[in-house]
Amino acid sequence: MSSLFPDTHPEAEAVLIHLLRNAPPWRKLEMVGQMNEAIKTMMRCGLREHYPDDSPDSIQRRMASLLLGEELALKVYGPLLEDLDAS
Numbered sequence: 001m002s003s004l005f006p007d008t009h010p011e012a013e014a015v016l017i018h019l020l021r022n023a024p025p026w027r028k029l030e031m032v033g034q035m036n037e038a039i040k041t042m043m044r045c046g047l048r049e050h051y052p053d054d055s056p057d058s059i060q061r062r063m064a065s066l067l068l069g070e071e072l073a074l075k076v077y078g079p080l081l082e083d084l085d086a087s
Contacts (some may be wrong), residue, residue: 055081 006015020028043066047059054062058081064073065080 057081 003010003013004017008016023031042065043063044059047062048054051062053057061073061077061080064077068076069074
């Protein structure tokens with residue numbers, strides 16, 4: 001069997017896989033939700049780094065563009081504030 005986690009000892013990996021396979025469905029969904037929240041937190045941090053002068057609303061709007069695509073984000077949230085300032 002090939003290793004899923006090359007930086008993990010094979011015995012520890014076997015225990016992890018066993019625990020994941022035997023976790024109840026509610027726990028697996030809970031873990032997915034936690035991963036989604038972690039990803040959104042990292043996205044916000046990255047956007048704040050790239051756009052340090054943006055307001056929290058602008059950062060949220062940029063996240064919407066990344067998550068939903070620009071067309072849907074525009075329909076749901078409207079244009080970015082900088083787009084309004086340019087017109």
